[in-house]
Amino acid sequence: MPELTSRRGLLFGTAAIGAGALLVGCTSNESDDEPAANDQPAADDKPGKEVTIGFAGPQADHGWLNAINDNAKSRAKKYSDVTLEITEGSNDTAAQIGQIETLINKKVDVLVVLPADGKALTQVGLKAMRAGIPVINLDRIFNTPQAYRCWIGGDNYGMGLNAGHYIGEKLKDKSDAKVIELAGLDNLELTKQRTQGFDDALKNYPNIKKVARQAAEFTVESGQAKMAQLLQAQSKFDALWNHDDDQGVGALRAIEQAGRDDFLMVGGAGALSAFQAIKQDDGVLKATVLYPPTMAASAIDLARALGQAKGIGGMAEFEIPASITLYSAVVDKANVDQYMPTGFK
Numbered sequence: 001m002p003e004l005t006s007r008r009g010l011l012f013g014t015a016a017i018g019a020g021a022l023l024v025g026c027t028s029n030e031s032d033d034e035p036a037a038n039d040q041p042a043a044d045d046k047p048g049k050e051v052t053i054g055f056a057g058p059q060a061d062h063g064w065l066n067a068i069n070d071n072a073k074s075r076a077k078k079y080s081d082v083t084l085e086i087t088e089g090s091n092d093t094a095a096q097i098g099q100i101e102t103l104i105n106k107k108v109d110v111l112v113v114l115p116a117d118g119k120a121l122t123q124v125g126l127k128a129m130r131a132g133i134p135v136i137n138l139d140r141i142f143n144t145p146q147a148y149r150c151w152i153g154g155d156n157y158g159m160g161l162n163a164g165h166y167i168g169e170k171l172k173d174k175s176d177a178k179v180i181e182l183a184g185l186d187n188l189e190l191t192k193q194r195t196q197g198f199d200d201a202l203k204n205y206p207n208i209k210k211v212a213r214q215a216a217e218f219t220v221e222s223g224q225a226k227m228a229q230l231l232q233a234q235s236k237f238d239a240l241w242n243h244d245d246d247q248g249v250g251a252l253r254a255i256e257q258a259g260r261d262d263f264l265m266v267g268g269a270g271a272l273s274a275f276q277a278i279k280q281d282d283g284v285l286k287a288t289v290l291y292p293p294t295m296a297a298s299a300i301d302l303a304r305a306l307g308q309a310k311g312i313g314g315m316a317e318f319e320i321p322a323s324i325t326l327y328s329a330v331v332d333k334a335n336v337d338q339y340m341p342t343g344f345k
Contacts, residue, residue, distance in 0.1 A: 042313040043305035047081045051307030053300060054103030055086040056096060057114040057138070062218065063246050064269055067293035067344030068114060068138075075297035082304055093120040100124045104131055110303040113148075114138040114296070122147045134306050136299045149306065151323045152299055154291040156193035158328040159243075163194075163266050163289045164201025166330050167239045168208060170264060170286075177208045178237040180230055182223065182251055184244050186215040194243050194268070211237060216247045223247030227254035239264050245271035245288055252277070255284060270331065272343030279336045287332040293344055295326055 060066040076084035087099035115121035118140040125147030137148035171177040184191040216222040267288035
């Protein structure tokens with residue numbers, strides 16, 4: 001999963017419900033001859049000013065990142081007034097900077113950038129802003145707000161918090177309950193935030209103790225290897241939180257190989273395979289906490305609104321917000337059908 005320094009400046013509901021929810025038309029109870037404060041121009045689906053959006057992201061070497069690209073492309077196709085200039089994507093900082101500079105030279109109207117490294121790409125974000133091209137900074141954040149007009153991304157702390165509360169509520173009546181954690185890469189700030197949120201949530205349940213934690217690498221192979229180690233070390237526990245559904249594929253393999261089914265598992269991110277397993281409900285995986293790749297579709301909506309000098313329906317302001325933090329919803333058997341269309345492969 002991508003690195004993020006969290007900015008929970010504005011909760012904006014669950015992105016997976018649909019990015020289009022950002023842009024529905026304003027409503028008012030005022031009469032036509034008496035203008036209301038919230039009768040502001042808001043972006044909607046009707047064709048408007050032509051907008052060219054440049055999109056630059058890292059290489060899609062992970063299911064979530066591939067879903068980011070797919071969401072951006074499919075959302076842009078929805079609008080007849082949007083032209084999307086999308087780069088090939090690269091994890092090489094210099095290459096991505098070059099791709100963004102090419103988009104700047106093409107004089108696109110708005111840039112959407114998911115940087116491979118937010119700190120390293122801050123200067124090119126500043127360059128775009130100084131050239132009069134507003135930037136939507138997607139997920140991995142630049143070092144300064146001067147490098148973007150709007151940041152939109154996920155809530156890593158919220159992922160851990162909601163995973164912890166879900167597990168806590170399931171185990172609140174069990175004495176001496178034990179939980180374990182399969183984290184992501186420990187050198188990433190996002191992993192620390194997810195663990196912190198999880199630990200803070202568990203503080204509300206004095207009967208629950210976290211007895212083990214292993215850090216994997218957001219890959220199937222690492223998930224399987226680290227989960228096998230956890231299972232060997234912990235003969236008895238009641239719940240597992242796994243930070244990432246991709247590495248969760250490997251974790252589930254290790255669990256099946258060990259013949260274990262005596263605990264519940266909560267995943268993270270929102271992969272289609274996780275949704276399908278939750279719906280089937282014949283294994284340990286009972287829920288997953290979203291880190292929705294639909295944020296890329298929302299970023300296209302925001303870029304279009306920005307390029308057309310419009311605001312967001314349902315908000316009184318003329319302008320789009322400076323920061324939008326998406327909600328980390330818990331998906332379990334009760335609501336999985338609603339979220340199934342948003343699952344990524």
